Amino acid sequence: MDKIPILRMGHFLLVTIQTDLYDRLAMSLEADLVQMVSKTNAKGVLIDISAQSIVDSFMGRIIGNIASMCKILDAETVVVGMQPAVAITLIELGLELKGVHTALNVEKGMELLQTKIILPTEDTSDDDDYSA
């Protein structure tokens, strides 16, 4: 089965969804990502959906779920790069992705995460290296 790669960048996790999503793939991403957040103690998750030409209610729900779950694990989620057509469609569909932070691109998403998160001190980052 296909898998969506999750990249670790310091305290953040970066997911770029390049393939067309189908439901099971989206659900396994949800599970993998939450696992990864917990394992790496990540403080922020950045999901790049700029390659997605559609986001329907199910995928919207998965994105919302990921954000809520990460929040419980003390990580902020930012969705970046949503296509204009996708945004218009989601609004028409009635899905506003409440509780999910959004940014125009990866760069702005990173900036946003940095403002949202008080990074842990040196000690804990050493711990991270150790565990990884």
Add this chain to the structure above:
Amino acid sequence: MIIPLNKEAVEVKKEQDTIFLRNRIKECATKTGMGLVNQTKLITAASELARNMLRYAGGGNVLVETVSKGRENGVRLTFKDTGPGIPDIAMAMKDGYSTGKSLGLGLPGTKRLVSEFDIKSTPGTGTVITIIKWKNG
């Protein structure tokens, strides 16, 4: 009067089939000269209906047609399944209603995304949903 210009049947039996369906619809919609936003709305609507079909009826068939009515061109999709059917259509068309574990945006949301929406369902026999998206609709 709506005249079909060409048609193609796509079988949806498993989740991966929906990706193939989306691509077929995109090709058809591009041929009619439909703009990106309307294409996205149509494909999203199809994705919702295909999921319903898989979830509640175990799959079905989708007829993808390019159609024309007067000066307008568009894409017509007919989703046909032989599943349990929908007992209360009026209820299913309400925002926030769902028998499954979803947001309940499926049918009413889909209707908002397309130009024309028609649903026929007989409990025990199956459901036929026809949607049309006009190029400028």
Add this chain to the structure above:
Amino acid sequence: MSNQSPDLAKTLRKKRNDILELWMKNQLADVSLREDLLTNEELRAQSEELLDVLLQNLNERNIAEVESADFEPVVEVLSGISISRAKQGFTPRETGLYIFSLKDALLTVVQQELKDDPAQLVTAVLTISKLVDSFGVTTFETFIKGREEVILRQTDEITEISTPVIQLWDNILALPIIGTLDSSRTQVVMENLLQQIVDTGSSIAILDISGVPAVDSLVAQHLIKTVSATRLMGAECIISGIRPEIAQTVVHLGIDLSNIVTKASLASALRYAFGMLQLDVKKTIREK
């Protein structure tokens, strides 16, 4: 009738030169001749082309069937003539009369040929009339279609120019909306705005509605949709230019705009945007 029609098509073909001469004579003698728009030589070439394509495609079967697909080449030539004449400044009436003058020529020739057989003559006259009348209608249709295309193009242009997106500052876009905001217009506004946000990487958009005559619940809904879509993309949207009357209607209609940042003027919206971007506008004190 079936044994008469074959003669008719063949007869007409045989008499091609007579018909052409007669037709030209009729046209040149007509008071409505527009030598200022089309020289006589050009007129002759045009008429010859039309007559030839008609006679070539005419046979005993289709002469009574004006809808026959055999006439497609004829319709093509007719449409070409209609369009070029419209461009040259002929009125649709003049183009119509031009086609109908062909009928006179055809009928005169038929009359001479069949003068001994009144019954056949009547059938032939009716058939030809019907055929040429249908061609006349075709020229009108083409004319109208040409006009409609112009109108459609202009409509597109109007929607295009009526939604300009202006870059006010780094990261700040403004979109002044002028005129009524209906759902198709909202779609265009939304698409333009969102695309510009992506293209310029701007994080703040100001929607100025000073030029919108009235805001009812539908317009408000369109505005709310635009703001929500902008937020989904990761940018903030401010609505400015809210006149007091509009504020009154919005409250009277019970529309909830509390989730949207609204400002009375574009200037205050810009000031707010500067604040969001932590920019400071200062007056410089020049040293003497």
